[in-house]
Amino acid sequence: MQPETNRICEVLTNPIRYGDDPMLDGVHIHSDLEGFTDAQARRALAGLPPAGDYEVVINPLRYRSSPHLAARCEFEDRRIVLQVPIPFRPFKEPVVYAARRKRGHGIRFAWASETVSFRLRREVLRFLYCHEWMHWYLFEELGKRSSAETACDRFALRNFRRFQVSVADADAALRRRSRRRAVA
Numbered sequence: 001m002q003p004e005t006n007r008i009c010e011v012l013t014n015p016i017r018y019g020d021d022p023m024l025d026g027v028h029i030h031s032d033l034e035g036f037t038d039a040q041a042r043r044a045l046a047g048l049p050p051a052g053d054y055e056v057v058i059n060p061l062r063y064r065s066s067p068h069l070a071a072r073c074e075f076e077d078r079r080i081v082l083q084v085p086i087p088f089r090p091f092k093e094p095v096v097y098a099a100r101r102k103r104g105h106g107i108r109f110a111w112a113s114e115t116v117s118f119r120l121r122r123e124v125l126r127f128l129y130c131h132e133w134m135h136w137y138l139f140e141e142l143g144k145r146s147s148a149e150t151a152c153d154r155f156a157l158r159n160f161r162r163f164q165v166s167v168a169d170a171d172a173a174l175r176r177r178s179r180r181r182a183v184a
């Protein structure tokens with residue numbers, strides 16, 4: 001069984017309209033967080049790979065009981081939306097970075113997970129961006145249609161604390177997945 005979590009990640013393949021699109025020419029990273037400018041958002045995500053011509057939008061997450069991770073990748077609108085828990089306080093979240101089918105009757109999975117501490121807003125943004133970026137990469141660059149949550153988390157977990165992340169790091173995260181499959 002997967003660890004219990006409030007985690008939200010949505011991959012939207014259908015267009016969603018939010019009225020008139022206020023997207024401005026040349027704006028790729030936009031923050032809707034109070035007291036957090038576009039420039040600060042850009043600095044927080046510095047060193048992470050660009051997602052083609054997708055716009056990156058940062059929104060507040062007004063959580064009910066406790067802060068958690070929430071983000072989405074909107075293929076039709078060519079947008080990645082990252083949410084920052086407001087009010088922000090440090091929190092922990094279990095992250096599943098590997099899953100393997102177990103032998104036996106029915107479909108059973110063995111999960112490998114790690115509890116990750118998010119102490120800073122920047123850490124949340126970088127983790128979420130890496131995760132959603134991998135959805136973008138699988139869909140737009142590799143033409144894969146599956147959602148691959150575990151691969152996205154594995155890539156995010158390995159890379160969100162690094163200063164520079166490249167496409168090669170993504171390929172490395174995916175190669176491990178294929179190898180595991182071959183072994184299983």
Ligand SMILES: [Zn+2]
Nearest residue numbers: 009010149152
């Ligand atoms: Zn996801």
